[in-house]
Structures are given as structure tokens and as C-alpha cells.
Amino acid sequence: MLKQVQNIQGKIKEIQNQLAHKMVTAQSGGGMVTVMVNGRQEIVEIKIDPICVDSRDIPMLEDLVLAAVNQGIKKSRELLTEEMKQVTGGLPLPFDLF
Numbered sequence: 001m002l003k004q005v006q007n008i009q010g011k012i013k014e015i016q017n018q019l020a021h022k023m024v025t026a027q028s029g030g031g032m033v034t035v036m037v038n039g040r041q042e043i044v045e046i047k048i049d050p051i052c053v054d055s056r057d058i059p060m061l062e063d064l065v066l067a068a069v070n071q072g073i074k075k076s077r078e079l080l081t082e083e084m085k086q087v088t089g090g091l092p093l094p095f096d097l098f
Contacts, residue, residue, distance in 0.1 A: 011087040016040065024079055026071035033064040037072035039079045 019039025027034045032052045036045040046068075052061050 008087055012084070015083045015087060019080060019083060022079060022083075024072060024075035026068050026075055028067035028071065029064040033061075033068040035065075035068040035072040037069075037076040039076055039083065041073055041076045041080075043069060043072065 022039040
């Protein structure tokens, strides 16, 4: 049993390293704001279409960035869940395990 737990821990560590290199992309505002998030829920890149930059409408830009970031994090969590299913055989694990 202990050996099996150690094997799972090793696989989890390997997946964590792999997830740092896997990316998901999320967009809001019809592609005006694009966010790239890696599998470790780290925001890697934010791109903003110049058409969005209007000093009179900063709240709209803030809303678009917020929406894209939240969607990117959600997709990244889904990626993590799918990767972890391979190790756990489908058993759910808490995200704070990482």
C-alpha cells in the first residue's frame, strides 16, 4: 500500500511538471482580450486588442480582462482534473493538494 502511494506521489509530481508547459487560452469581448494560462493556474500572457484601449471606457476593459482571466483559470483547472484522472483512476482529489 505504501509503495502504491509513493508511486502515485511520483506520478503527481511528474504531472505537475508537465502542466507547467501545457497552456489553455481564453477570450472575452469577441477576442478583444486573450489570456493564456498554464496547467498550474498561472497567467502566462494577456493580450489586449488596441481597439479596447479607450481611456474613457476603462471599466469595460477591466471587465473584459477579468472575464478572460476567470475563464482561463477555469479551463486550466479542467486540464488539471483531466490529467489527474490518469493517475487516480478517476478518483477526485482536492485542488489544494498542489
